Amino acid sequence: MDYLIQQVINGLTLGSIYGLIAIGYTMVFGIIGMVNFAHGDVFMLSAFVALIIFLALSQLFGTINLALALLLVLVAGMALTALWAWTIERVAYRPLRGSFRLAPMISAIGMSIFLSNFVQWAQGPNNKPLEMVPTEIITIALGAGSITLSWKQITIMVTTAVLLMALWYLVQKTPLGRAQRACEQDRKMASILGVDVDRTISLTFVIGAALAAVAGLLWMVNYSQVNFADGYVPGVKAFTAAVLGGIGSLQGAVLGGILIGLIETLWSAYFSLAYKDVAALLILIVVLVFMPSGLFGRPDVEKV
Amino acid sequence: MQPIADPLLTVDRLTMRFGGLLAINALTFEVGRGQITALIGPNGAGKTTVFNCITGFYQPTGGRMALAHRGPVQEQELAGLTASGRRYDRHACGGLFLLERMQDHEIAAKARVARTFQNIRLFPAMTVLENLIVAQHRELMKASRFSIAGLLGTKGYRAAEEQAVERARHWLEKTGLVDRADEPAGDLPYGAQRRLEIARAMCTQPMLLCLDEPAAGLNPRESADLTRLIRAIRDETGTSVLLIEHDMSVVMEISDHVVVIEYGCKIADGTPEEIKSDANVIAAYLGVEDAETAVAVVEAGA
Structure with a gap:
């Protein structure tokens, strides 16, 4: 029993990271119907950004309060990664918006290759290790056994929960969220009613990237290392999470991320570590066969 | 004419x-x-x-x-x-x-110039009130000087938003939709959706x-x-x-x-009145042949 609970906690931690990345995929798809293949690499880039800022902070100020340092890294990392995403959208996607449907996706694949190669060139091909949060653990007695909760896991889950609440508020309660939802439902109509569609799309990329930056920092917290190729597999899994939850749906992306995290962790715990990626993707296939629009997706109505 | x-x-x-x-x-x-x-x-x-x-x-x-x-x-x-x-x-x-x-x-x-569509184009997943507020997005942004702060909803924006809600309420009353302000627009019956589309167009002044x-x-x-x-x-x-x-x-x-x-x-x-008695219009609507149209026009004294 305690083993199961332990694994569920591990799965939720991993799932939080996938969920944060998945939001970026799902929001962009919802508003312009495009799969942003570069999103995983933006996530990887943001992990490097977090690493560099963290090192810079500790160089400049020595050992400072860890919580404060993490908060600074979080805010600065979100801002810098958002700037990257904004630039990418302006340079690689917006000029192709009036073009045929596949053009921006091909451009996104190109951008994905560019980003990972750029990081490989700038940072070198090796793993960059950095222990941000100490590995101390809290042991909680539970019946006959006990479960352990690390500070890393607490940091990850609390940060994710707070940011998801902020995102929910942003989308449901602010004018920007209203403009986003309007664009998602009928872009042309939104434009006629005075919504600046291009800016709304840019800001959607920015928000997605800011959340990916959170995931990037949390990745560093969790694994304490990153390399230039780390955008790929988490990116694919987060995209899988978005599809599993119903692409275009925010709560779907979060739930999908958590599910993928849980499946992966439980599979590794009870069956085989080697096949954990296969398990996650297998579940995706099963869900898509029986629920093609995902858990929260609306059945797709082709707009005229 | x-x-x-x-x-x-x-x-x-x-x-x-x-x-x-x-x-x-x-x-x-x-x-x-x-x-x-x-x-x-x-x-x-x-x-x-x-x-x-x-x-x-x-x-x-x-x-x-x-x-x-x-x-x-x-x-x-x-x-x-x-x-x-x-x-x-x-x-x-x-x-x-x-x-x-x-x-x-x-x-x-x-x-x-505002318009409505033959096939209704509301934002079905947004509430009736939100549909009317989105229609005033430009006014609202102007009030907040087109800033990101405005997009997130700051104080200056709030005042403008109250005004927007007031205008929305006015048109909800005119269209008899006040009671349904918080329902998703897509859930309204057809006739109400048509009226809402007109209300939304009017909210753009x-x-x-x-x-x-x-x-x-x-x-x-x-x-x-x-x-x-x-x-x-x-x-x-x-x-x-x-x-x-x-x-x-x-x-x-x-x-x-x-x-x-x-x-x-x-x-x-x-x-x-003029249209009702216009021979060309009658011909067009009743589908009279050209020769007959000519006769009809003569008969109508045009």
């Missing part, structure tokens, strides 16, 4: 060609300021195409569509603007706009309101409510209305002026 003394919109030899198909052929008509003008004609006559040209959905092949916020327009002002190659002149006539040179969102924002078949699919009672609503819009806000409608009882009851088109050409233009 007499020329309208002070037209809001002057459509002059509007032509729209799709490949080999001539959808609108040198169509000329006027929309009177503060009047309800109906655009009628048999199916496929090109009525919605005219709307799409006026609202910038289509780029017309030829012709001029001049909209003046304050009239009457001096011929030289219009000629001057046309020759200058500019799209609009904010100073002439309180704003003089050549719609054929403008894009759809500019026509909505600057020339202040238009000079010209274009309604594409607002009574389509309504029962007689809803249709009577709609007639009252459109009349109230004209009488209380002074908004000029251009209306495509197949329901002749609605057209004849509320229109100040009727324009009849067939195969993209104007066949008649006048008051509802």
Whole structure:
């Protein structure tokens, strides 16, 4: 029993990271119907950004309060990664918006290759290790056994929960969220009613990237290392999470991320570590066969 | 047919060609300021195409569509603007706009033309109230000086938003939708969705309101409510209305002026009484052969 609970906690931690990345995929798809293949690499880039800022902070100020340092890294990392995403959208996607449907996706694949190669060139091909949060653990007695909760896991889950609440508020309660939802439902109509569609799309990329930056920092917290190729597999899994939850749906992306995290962790715990990626993707296939629009997706109505 | 003394919109030899198909052929008509003008004609006559040209959905092949916020327009002002190659002149006539040179969102924002659609285009997953607030997004952004802070909703924005909610409430009352303000727009019955679309268009504070078949699919009672609503819009806000409608009882009851088109050409233009007795219109609607039309025209003494 305690083993199961332990694994569920591990799965939720991993799932939080996938969920944060998945939001970026799902929001962009919802508003312009495009799969942003570069999103995983933006996530990887943001992990490097977090690493560099963290090192810079500790160089400049020595050992400072860890919580404060993490908060600074979080805010600065979100801002810098958002700037990257904004630039990418302006340079690689917006000029192709009036073009045929596949053009921006091909451009996104190109951008994905560019980003990972750029990081490989700038940072070198090796793993960059950095222990941000100490590995101390809290042991909680539970019946006959006990479960352990690390500070890393607490940091990850609390940060994710707070940011998801902020995102929910942003989308449901602010004018920007209203403009986003309007664009998602009928872009042309939104434009006629005075919504600046291009800016709304840019800001959607920015928000997605800011959340990916959170995931990037949390990745560093969790694994304490990153390399230039780390955008790929988490990116694919987060995209899988978005599809599993119903692409275009925010709560779907979060739930999908958590599910993928849980499946992966439980599979590794009870069956085989080697096949954990296969398990996650297998579940995706099963869900898509029986629920093609995902858990929260609306059945797709082709707009005229 | 007499020329309208002070037209809001002057459509002059509007032509729209799709490949080999001539959808609108040198169509000329006027929309009177503060009047309800109906655009009628048999199916496929090109009525919605005219709307799409006026609202910038289509780029017309030829012709001029001049909209003046304050009239009457001096011929030289219009000629001057046309020759200058500019799209609009904010100073002439309180704003003089050549719609054929403008894009759809500019026509909505600057020339202040609002429209509804034959197939309703609400934001179905947003609430009724949110639909009306989104329609005032530009006003709201202006109030917050187009800042990101405004997008996130700051203090200055809040004040503007209260005003927007007030305007939305006004139109919800007019359309009898106050009780349903917090329901998703997609859950409303069909007739209510049509009224909501008109309310949303009115929340943009238009000079010209274009309604594409607002009574389509309504029962007689809803249709009577709609007639009252459109009349109230004209009488209380002074908004000029251009209306495509197949329901002749609605057209004849509320229109100040009727324009009849067939195969993209104007066949008649006048008051509802004049149109009712117009031989060409009768022929077009009853599908009389050409020879018989000639007879009918002679008989009508035209």
